[in-house]
Amino acid sequence: MKILKRVMKLVKSVLKYALYSVLLLIFIIGIWVLYTNHLKNGFSDGYTESSFESNFIKEQFIDYQSTLDEASKDYDSAGIQATIVFKNGEKWTGSTGYANHSKKILVTNQSLFDIASITKLYTATLTMSLVEREKLALDDSLSKWLNIDNSAWDNLKIQQLLNHTSGIPDYYMIGVFPKLFTFPNRSWNQDELIGAVSEQPMHETNSFNYSNTNYLLLGKIIEKSFAANYRDALLTQIITPLNLKNTFYDDPNISTLPVVHSYETALPGLDRVNVTGFRKSFLTSGNTAGAVLSNSEDVAVFTQALFGNKLISESYLNMMTNFKIINNAQLSINTGYGLGVSRWNLGGQELWGHKGFVPGFNTITMYSPKHQYVITVLANQSNVITNIVLEELQNVLLKKLERKIEPFENTTKNEG
Numbered sequence: 001m002k003i004l005k006r007v008m009k010l011v012k013s014v015l016k017y018a019l020y021s022v023l024l025l026i027f028i029i030g031i032w033v034l035y036t037n038h039l040k041n042g043f044s045d046g047y048t049e050s051s052f053e054s055n056f057i058k059e060q061f062i063d064y065q066s067t068l069d070e071a072s073k074d075y076d077s078a079g080i081q082a083t084i085v086f087k088n089g090e091k092w093t094g095s096t097g098y099a100n101h102s103k104k105i106l107v108t109n110q111s112l113f114d115i116a117s118i119t120k121l122y123t124a125t126l127t128m129s130l131v132e133r134e135k136l137a138l139d140d141s142l143s144k145w146l147n148i149d150n151s152a153w154d155n156l157k158i159q160q161l162l163n164h165t166s167g168i169p170d171y172y173m174i175g176v177f178p179k180l181f182t183f184p185n186r187s188w189n190q191d192e193l194i195g196a197v198s199e200q201p202m203h204e205t206n207s208f209n210y211s212n213t214n215y216l217l218l219g220k221i222i223e224k225s226f227a228a229n230y231r232d233a234l235l236t237q238i239i240t241p242l243n244l245k246n247t248f249y250d251d252p253n254i255s256t257l258p259v260v261h262s263y264e265t266a267l268p269g270l271d272r273v274n275v276t277g278f279r280k281s282f283l284t285s286g287n288t289a290g291a292v293l294s295n296s297e298d299v300a301v302f303t304q305a306l307f308g309n310k311l312i313s314e315s316y317l318n319m320m321t322n323f324k325i326i327n328n329a330q331l332s333i334n335t336g337y338g339l340g341v342s343r344w345n346l347g348g349q350e351l352w353g354h355k356g357f358v359p360g361f362n363t364i365t366m367y368s369p370k371h372q373y374v375i376t377v378l379a380n381q382s383n384v385i386t387n388i389v390l391e392e393l394q395n396v397l398l399k400k401l402e403r404k405i406e407p408f409e410n411t412t413k414n415e416g
Contacts, residue, residue: 061092063396071389072097076272078381079107079260082393083300085374093297099260099380101272112246112259112293113378114283115363116356119292121303123215124162124320124340125311126222126233131158132316135225138162138339145221150198158221160205161214162339163324167205168213169197172285180281180359188284190216208326208337212289219288230288242305247294254283259293260380262360272381275360282358290358299365300376303353307367307374321352333387346391347398355387362386373397 064084072080079097086092095107130136136145136158143154153168160166171193179186194216203209219230226233231249239247248257262279263272275282283291305311312320323336323343334355336343344351344366351366353374364386365376375393377386 058092060400061094063400064092064393065094065096067392067396068094068096068389071384071392075379075381075384077101078263078379078384079111080377080379080384080386080389081107081109081111081113081296082375082377082389083296084376084393084397085300085304087372089304091297091300093300097380099258101261101263102274107260107380108258109297110246110258110295112248112257112295113363113380114259114262114279114286114290114358114361115292115294115299115365115378116286116290116358116361117212118299118354118356118363118365119286119288119290120215120340121306121354121365122234122238122292123218123222123288125306126226126237127158127162127218128312128316128320128339129237130222130225132312136221138319142217145224146217148194148198152202153198156205158218159339161218163337164208164210164214165206165324166211166214167202167207167209168211168217169200169203170209170211171196171213171216174200176285180278180285184278184281186281186284188281188287190220190287193285193287194220208324210337212286215289216287222288234292238302238311242301242310244294244298244302247292247298247302249292251293254279254293257293263381264359265381265383278359282360286358290356296376296378299363299378300374303365303367303374303376307352307369308372344387346387347394349394349398357382364390366390368394371398371401 064082068080068082072078077097079099081093081095083091083093093109095109095111097107099105099107099111127136131138138157138159140158141154142148142156142158142161148154156166156168174197176193176196194213197213222233223230228236234249238244248254251257259279261274261276264275265272307317309317320339320341321343323338323341325336326334333344333346334342335345340354341352342354344353346366349368350370351368353364353366356363360380360382362379362382362384363377365374367374375390375397377389377393379386379389
């Protein structure tokens with residue numbers, strides 16, 4: 001009997017402290033939500049209603065817009081923007097949902113998103129363009145280009161940075177990520193982010209371990225090789241040649257750019273939380289691994305140019321798309337990784353490109369080597385599963401292709 005009483009007393013104590021813990025957690029989340037909503041007011045609201053212009057949608061593109069609208073509705077009017085570039089170069093761009101929910105400001109085709117780790121495609125392209133011009137080599141050691149206070153890194157190769165087999169830990173996973181939500185106005189730089197992991201134990205070298213640190217190091221190498229900052233390298237090698245008018249990196253006028261607000265879900269079942277006030281911390285921590293701002297059309301045009309050999313030659317693109325299998329059950333749809341390029345299987349289709357995630361944004365851009373189309377999807381709510389949205393758009397596209405009503409060939413007459 002005494003034992004039973006002790007057990008009951010222990011159970012009551014556990015339940016009591018569990019209840020207090022839940023109440024404390026709810027209180028902390030409530031304070032955090034109020035704090036984030038206060039911070040958001042210092043940022044651009046994107047386009048206002050008065051500047052919004054509805055786009056005329058060609059008949060053959062209506063199904064794509066309807067698919068996008070349904071996806072937004074599934075996430076309570078999340079802001080989503082998408083572009084499809086067809087084989088013949090024709091494009092469709094659609095937008096739906098809100099850039100700012102509280103003010104009911106709609107996403108337009110010109111609205112900008114943080115494309116997060118899609119940035120790695122740009123960094124990898126800049127790196128490979130230097131390799132093609134023999135400014136650097138894939139087997140160059142890290143110590144040849146950078147002075148890093150860690151002898152374990154000295155002999156790592158540029159190729160290992162590109163394909164995430166260096167073994168260098170990810171700075172986000174070594175204490176940086178929680179600080180993003182603690183210091184919203186903090187401006188991170190490459191050296192302090194790299195320094196956060198420079199003394200950490202290495203992962204297994206030559207085994208795939210996704211690490212944002214790899215692409216910060218590549219960014220520093222790019223700057224040294226170009227003798228220019230990353231923004232200028234991006235401008236001269238990608239933005240200007242492709243006439244990308246809505247692509248920005250580390251822009252001093254960011255507060256005036258039409259960047260959509262960004263939203264997180266604090267806990268399942270709770271309302272979205274506006275995390276726009278953390279933009280400075282998120283962007284500067286992303287750096288050359290994940291801080292490009294763009295819209296879906298510019299991203300899709302870049303993706304098509306990359307895989308269409310307009311930025312690097314076919315032989316060097318082949319190096320980028322020499323995929324190594326990723327043995328990770330959680331990434332079953334991500335079937336391989338090359339030099340900055342991810343290989344996916346969506347809806348039975350092999351696709352090449354990259355996905356991106358940062359609190360408040362979820363993004364993806366993919367190219368079909370079989371049908372030579374590009375689909376890019378950007379969302380301003382991080383619980384939007386953009387690869388599913390992409391797959392739904394792809395399903396519409398493939399059905400049209402089966403019925404031969406999509407303009408996939410360069411002909412004198414456009415069908416559909």
